[in-house]
Amino acid sequence: MHRRSVSLQELIRRRQSGGFVGRQEELAQFQDNLRLPVDDVRRRFLFSVHGDAGIGKTFLLRQFIRLAREAGCLTAYVDETVYDIPAALEAVSADLAQQDAHCKEFAKRAETYRKHQYELDSDPAAPEGLSSALTRSAVRIGLRAAEDIPLVGPFAKELNTDAVAGQVDRLRSYLNGKLRNHHDVRLMLSPVEVLTPLFVADLGEIAAERPVVLFFDTYERTGAFLDAWLRTLLSGRYGDLPANLVLVLAGQHPLDVNAWGDYLAVRSDIALEVFTEPEAVQLLAARGVTDKGVVDVVLGLTGRLPVLVAMLAEARPGNVEEVSDPSDNAVERFLKWESDSRRRESALLGALPRRLDRETYAAATGADEDFAWLLSLPFVAERAGGYRYHDVVRNAMLRVQRRRSSAEWRARHEKLAEHYRVSVESHDLAGAWRDERFQVLAIEEAYHRLCAHPSAALPPVLESLVDTLDENPEFVPRWTAMIRQAGEDSGTPALARHGEELTTSYADEKRGRLAFCTSLAENTALDSAHRALAYGERGALHQGMKEYEKAVADFTRALELDENLGWARAFRGDTYRDLNRYDDSVADLSRVIEAKPDYRWAIGSRGSTYRLMGRYAEALADFERVLELDPEFDWAKVNRGIVLRVTGRFTEALTVFDDVLAHGRGQLVGARSPWRDLPADGTPGRGTRRLRARARIRAGRRLRAGVPFPGVPEPRPLRCRVRRLDPRDRAEPRLPVGIAGAGEPVTDLRQARRSPRRLRAGSRAQSGITRRRRRARRDLPGDGTARRRTRGVRRTAAERSGRRLDPIPGRSRAVGPR
Incomplete structure (x- = not known):
């Protein structure tokens, strides 16, 4: 019988889990909890694991996963490689599917979502200047816009309504023109609201057969978008969760007391500290390190930080003489215990790239023969898209290499940057800003260029950031975080501060976003075209905030820098209309349409301006022209x-x-x-x-x-x-609303300028009766005879004029011919 071959990843996980020591109390607590009945008051459904970087949270979660599977539970693992809620749901679904537990309905809908997302991102006819709004953070969490806009979801109050309503209108119109199924439109506008109930329903069917444990690692990063969603999930908004479900959250910080206070009765907090001395000694002994002098040196160097203790234990030093100089850099001591000089160098060079795979490792070291050995090291963890060093170890190794030789540091990073540039070209992705693969490779190339030449490489990197803001804003936070990390890793504090300022300002979706665009627009190191884009983006923000004068100024400045920036001129024309400057609006929009005759948004916007000006023939011609382009x-x-x-x-x-x-x-x-x-x-x-x-x-x-x-x-x-x-619709007159007796509509618009006190049917007899009625009103007898007489005369006038009358003031029904 054919036996399934064991993968390299499985071998690594077995070796890492088999050598685990320490944390016995935490392991026993988790294991005992799984054995309790779901209705036992001692059972906990939520575990919060927290501690400093390098404290061993990921290692502990691996043991929790092993214990859960041994207890017959299904498990799923999510870490910082996911970037939003749909991606987290897909990661959980994929892990469960590997254990023959399929989220069928969710998987079908999620596939439709990704398919439409790719189609819309690659559509050349997408609305120009909207910067692929589907991928903006406001859309990816359900279009957190005004509460009265359909299909929004529970996040409606998080964003300023005025800032996004206009963009939502354009996006909605575009989606309705692109997608035939209104269910698909709702899916693209609010993926969280559509996908989560399907996931909960599928999870309930799966848990009916076996308990489920979901693990969310690196929660200090993923909690930014998962925290509120998980609390909403537990509240029952998306459906009832199975009783045998357990959630485990692991991050550097404990859960917020105010936000998670309602779950204290079902929650268990596990605060991880550095190893106790017995735990550290036990780990060293398990690796054959028993010499007291060596153990003392190891404990002193590592501070009993679990990841560093595990690293030194893997080297298996035999005596104190092998660590002769305690003042040397800790990383040098770790690598000194590896006798193979090639492997020592490989471990150092492998820390240079942020994402590690076989090809990248070969580019960094010149060969890939030690790659399997490197993956067996305890500080190298498997992540989606590759492997990564633990931050504590990597940072120390980078400092060693930076101090050892600045020329070699630059050369190595230049080589890695070239590796990523060639990867972009080999996949034919050059300039494909809306493609996720291109973005990932371009960010890594920019990181290594910044590490090699922080000052010289910054302007081109900022220009790439502007292109990303214009084409694929979802990736802007990744670019800003990369700039900050490049500054930290290269020892350039000014670059790190600049990246932190960009990250902070972009995260504030109102005034902070304006400061973000301002810093790019006013940076004279950028070329004119990219500064123009930045001014245009800032103008769009001002327009969304109804600061129309500022928006016009920004669009004007953008056009001064790049007169061919058509979408900025179109947006300025749209803003002129909001300022009632209709002639200026028509002039801008007409110029854009002349340059791009099929720009249907500009044509429709000009039609709206014509309508407000009362130039209905031209407005009608523009709307019919739009319908010719898109029926x-x-x-x-x-x-x-x-x-x-x-x-x-x-x-x-x-x-x-x-x-x-x-x-x-x-x-x-x-x-x-x-x-x-x-x-x-x-x-x-x-x-x-x-x-x-x-x-x-x-x-x-x-x-x-x-x-x-x-x-x-x-x-x-x-x-x-x-x-x-x-x-x-300010240009529309107030039209009469009566119905002509002969069936002909009332079309005399001059009637709209008559006094509203007059009856709107336009009959002279009618108006006269009404005046007589007003004069007689003050002396009406109490029995109502005069009132009845007036009604009778009015009805007679109506019969003679052949018109149906509006209701008499104070009455609820109209009077008309009998």
């Missing part, structure tokens, strides 16, 4: 219908609205629209019914019983008086 663009359809309605072409407007209601995909124009209450299933809400009702009234038609709206089983009663369609 399924519902936003343009609705705006075309609005123009038709304003110009008195009510029957055509009604046809447009009915078509959108019957075949549209919903979510059209955002929060400031009657479409804002359109449900996720696409059926019309209150605002939509009002819009359709207004069009039918103006067209001289009534909604009869039994004539439903498209998608609505029964019509609601129609009221003649309807609110305005859109607060921004």
